Amino acid sequence: MGLATTTKCEISPCPQLKLCLFVQIDLRDKLALEKLFDSTVFDAVIHFAGLKAVGESVQKPLLYYNNNLIGTITLLEVMTSHGCKRLVFSSSATVYGWPKQVPCTEDFPLSAANPYGRTKLFIEEICRDIYRADSGWKVILLRYFNPVGAHPSGHIGEDPRGIPNNLMPFVQQVAVGRRPALTVFGTDYNTKDGTGVRDYIHVVDLADGHIAALKKVFDSDIGCEVYNLGTGKGTSVLEMVAAFEKASGKKIPLVMAGRRPGDAEIVYASTDKAARELNWKAKYGIEEMCRDQWNWASKNPYGYGGPDSTD
Secondary structure (H helix, E strand, O other), X not given: OOOOOOOOOOOOOOOOOOOOOOOOOOOOOHHHHHHHHHHOOOOOEXXXXXXXXXXXXXXXXXXXXXXXXXXXXXXXXXXXXXOOOEEEEEEEHHHHOOOOOOOEOOOOXXXXXXXXXXXXXXXXXXXXXXXXXXXXXXXXXXXXXXXXXXXXXXXXOOOOOOOOOOHHHHHHHHHOOOOOOEEEEOOOOOOOOOOOEEOEEEHHHHHHHHHHHHHHHHHOXXXXXXXXXXXXXXXXXXXXXXXXXXXXXXXXXXXXXXXXXXXXXXXXXXXXXXXXXXXXXXXXXXHHHHHHHHHHHHHOOOOOOOOOOOO
């Protein structure tokens, strides 16, 4: 079960969803967590909760350390006291820092380049230490690369509050007319078009990766293992914008700007380990990612709310 920190969860009806109980809890609130775990027996936890904007983490490091680290430690303490020792944690490709080569394999040296990435790296180390101390734990650390897209139905999609911190939500808001232009941070990288290169993964593929990870923690003596979730292909910012323009039929005005502090140049995944040990592989490319994101955005130009509820 994933627990949100402070963010309200609003999910459109889905015929495949039989039951979804949402309880809004700050993970740092140990008494509230204890009450929840007292009321229900949990077989496993998928831990998604955390602040995740690279730029904001550089500006507000204490906020990120307080929220992400203390929240996770509190969750692990409550899990331990209730005998729930199966965990799937959403880590991040940011733990690779500025990799000296690509694709990134799970045994690469770890060196996060910003406070957000360091919180993910510290939590990974905490999980490894917990397992070393108690081999009854089964932990899978999933290093996400760059999730984008939406559910193909168009009923579920990304709806960030305020100014989006990630590329594709910003692109979709420009496409529906909510923002005038996309700012591209960094045009002088050593890449094919000068813009940063990332490994974008469809959110449906990402969800399937979590199902595969849950099966692994239930069906094997996994210990504490880490897996990359990506496509294994690098795509530049301008390539992604072009793909979205093709899917949407909309022109995305661009404003070129300098590099953002904490951003890496080229990062994409090796997914061989996930394919081999989780029997998982991404099925969708950037065309499907942009198609499904535009399907969501065009049907829900203001997300789950109205024009006055977005900022």
